Amino acid sequence: MKKQNIGTCKFCGQEKELIRAHIIPRHFYLNYENETFAAINTKTGNWKQCKTGTYDKNILCAECDNNILGEFDYEAYRILLKDIYNFAEYKYNQNILYHLTEKDFDYTLFRNFFISVLWRASISKTEEFSNINLGPYEDIALNIMQNKIDNDTNFKVLIFKYPKGLENNDIVYLSKIKAKHATYCLSMAGYFILVFINEKNIPLDYIKYYGGFFLNKENLYILESPYFYKKHFQHIYDLKDSSKKLISYLQKKYDKLGHI
Numbered sequence: 001m002k003k004q005n006i007g008t009c010k011f012c013g014q015e016k017e018l019i020r021a022h023i024i025p026r027h028f029y030l031n032y033e034n035e036t037f038a039a040i041n042t043k044t045g046n047w048k049q050c051k052t053g054t055y056d057k058n059i060l061c062a063e064c065d066n067n068i069l070g071e072f073d074y075e076a077y078r079i080l081l082k083d084i085y086n087f088a089e090y091k092y093n094q095n096i097l098y099h100l101t102e103k104d105f106d107y108t109l110f111r112n113f114f115i116s117v118l119w120r121a122s123i124s125k126t127e128e129f130s131n132i133n134l135g136p137y138e139d140i141a142l143n144i145m146q147n148k149i150d151n152d153t154n155f156k157v158l159i160f161k162y163p164k165g166l167e168n169n170d171i172v173y174l175s176k177i178k179a180k181h182a183t184y185c186l187s188m189a190g191y192f193i194l195v196f197i198n199e200k201n202i203p204l205d206y207i208k209y210y211g212g213f214f215l216n217k218e219n220l221y222i223l224e225s226p227y228f229y230k231k232h233f234q235h236i237y238d239l240k241d242s243s244k245k246l247i248s249y250l251q252k253k254y255d256k257l258g259h260i
């Protein structure tokens with residue numbers, strides 16, 4: 001008989017059989033069907049070829065993983081890997097702005113996806129995510145995902161995208177980019193996603209250039225540019241010199257929006 005793995009599910013808090021829960025869902029590893037991809041240990045900088053994506057068998061029960069977190073995962077998958085291409089609003093050379101409005105996406109599910117990836121990484125004891133620790137925000141994340149609090153000032157999400165088909169688009173990592181300001185960068189499936197844990201910590205340059213493009217209830221913006229790809233590990237706001245046309249379009253739009 002298969003040995004049972006009973007423990008406390010970190011989401012529902014019940015004693016249950018725990019399953020192999022992926023920290024970043026398998027579908028966001030672009031080559032997951034071929035069962036190889038590159039994963040980076042952000043602590044050591046080492047690369048490794050993985051077969052199934054990092055999972056933790058001590059954090060979640062099947063019901064929570066499949067039914068609750070699974071719904072967040074599906075909404076993110078639907079938008080980021082499928083429907084996004086129907087929503088190009090502006091194009092200049094290879095720069096594209098995608099824009100979905102509230103009827104096109106479920107804000108709560110979509111936002112919860114990013115919160116859940118950080119939360120999973122934070123509660124996990126696996127080596128790959130050992131430098132991800134939300135501290136007091138771990139409980140806030142859980143409460144938001146369980147719909148117990150309505151909190152819009154934490155977990156501000158900004159989404160950048162690389163053009164399709166670039167060779168490093170299958171790199172998957174999650175790292176802390178500013179130790180002091182607790183900002184996380186999630187790279188997966190050709191996306192580069194910044195999550196600012198607290199809106200107070202968003203640098204002024206980000207607010208100036210990208211303030212209108214943070215995920216909010218009414219709008220989901222995704223900025224695509226080959227330049228983001230080149231700047232992979234540098235500050236996003238260095239982009240301003242070379243994507244001027246896109247940025248000026250964004251700024252005009254942002255002037256109209258005038259808020260995060």
Ligand SMILES: [Zn+2]
Pocket residue numbers: 009010011012013014016060061062063064065
């Ligand atoms: Zn559970």
